[in-house]
Amino acid sequence: MSEKHPVIAVTGSSGAGTSTVKAAFEHIFRIENINACIIEGDSFHSYDRQAMRQKIRESEAKGGTFSHFGADANDLERLEKLFYKYGQSGTGERRYYLHNEEEANRFDQKPGEFTPWESIQADTDMLFYEGLHGGFQHEEVNVATHVDLLIGVVPIVNLEWIQKIHRDTSNRGYGAEDVTHTILRRMYDYVHYITPQFSRTDINFQRVPTVDTSNPFIARDIPTADESLVVIRFRDPAKFCVDFPYLLSMLERSFMSRRNTIVVPGGKMVLAMELILLPIIARMVARRQRLIKADCRHEF
Numbered sequence: 001m002s003e004k005h006p007v008i009a010v011t012g013s014s015g016a017g018t019s020t021v022k023a024a025f026e027h028i029f030r031i032e033n034i035n036a037c038i039i040e041g042d043s044f045h046s047y048d049r050q051a052m053r054q055k056i057r058e059s060e061a062k063g064g065t066f067s068h069f070g071a072d073a074n075d076l077e078r079l080e081k082l083f084y085k086y087g088q089s090g091t092g093e094r095r096y097y098l099h100n101e102e103e104a105n106r107f108d109q110k111p112g113e114f115t116p117w118e119s120i121q122a123d124t125d126m127l128f129y130e131g132l133h134g135g136f137q138h139e140e141v142n143v144a145t146h147v148d149l150l151i152g153v154v155p156i157v158n159l160e161w162i163q164k165i166h167r168d169t170s171n172r173g174y175g176a177e178d179v180t181h182t183i184l185r186r187m188y189d190y191v192h193y194i195t196p197q198f199s200r201t202d203i204n205f206q207r208v209p210t211v212d213t214s215n216p217f218i219a220r221d222i223p224t225a226d227e228s229l230v231v232i233r234f235r236d237p238a239k240f241c242v243d244f245p246y247l248l249s250m251l252e253r254s255f256m257s258r259r260n261t262i263v264v265p266g267g268k269m270v271l272a273m274e275l276i277l278l279p280i281i282a283r284m285v286a287r288r289q290r291l292i293k294a295d296c297r298h299e300f
Helices: 018-031 049-061 076-089 101-106 157-170 176-185 187-199 244-250 266-299
Strands: 007-011 036-040 126-131 149-153 203-209 228-234 255-258 261-265
Touching: 007 018, 007 076, 018 126, 018 149, 018 266, 076 126, 126 266, 157 176, 157 203, 176 187, 203 266, 228 266, 244 255, 244 261, 244 266, 261 266
Parallel strands: 007 126, 007 149, 036 126, 149 203
Antiparallel strands: 203 228, 228 261, 255 261
């Protein structure tokens, strides 16, 4: 962990809604004029799209459950090395996973491929990771230990599945049965590698619908923000000087459910994120600037 080169990670499974938190952070970065190095978790997959499909077919033929959620499908040692190196020196290597034609055309490559590894640009203010394994810890690999602020995005599982089914069928061209099969194939890795991360997070944002989602596989619509509550849990409120009275006053109809947990209306989720995260990021930047100034004085 590093005050001079902070590492922030947002972790959540496929369909959880981590992109919403990423957008909130990007807004904060613009407000605070922060030059963040953005790292996508997909870029640390071990296989490109074509090779991954082949690995899944081979695994299923043997009764296996190979998936992107698992450790074997990702280069998590390299991810840990990046977090450690960036925290020490603000440097490291990155690449991009090309999700679609638009992204691939910019690099004259094909969708589902990776760009070559390249050095992170100099003089970034902090590293921001969004993906599946920001809080990963298993055997000799401990990604989480190098993260200064770890955020979990964890809708209740039925809502998570509804969001994934709708996204993959509407935007990625998959059939509902294919998506259901993927959910089942990933279940072992979900339980053993994804879920444990949320016990290590500093803050969890969990969206809870207030409508019936008891059968996510036949749900026609994703519950709206106004049909949801967001449970926000802080592992250690004192660590980030969380001002609960201020949050309650700013977030209408919010309430405390436990000493470290605030519940807000779903429509206030983005506002709650910004109210909570903006002062945390501002303090990180202030500490970083003080340390840099101190180093400059010592040089002279």
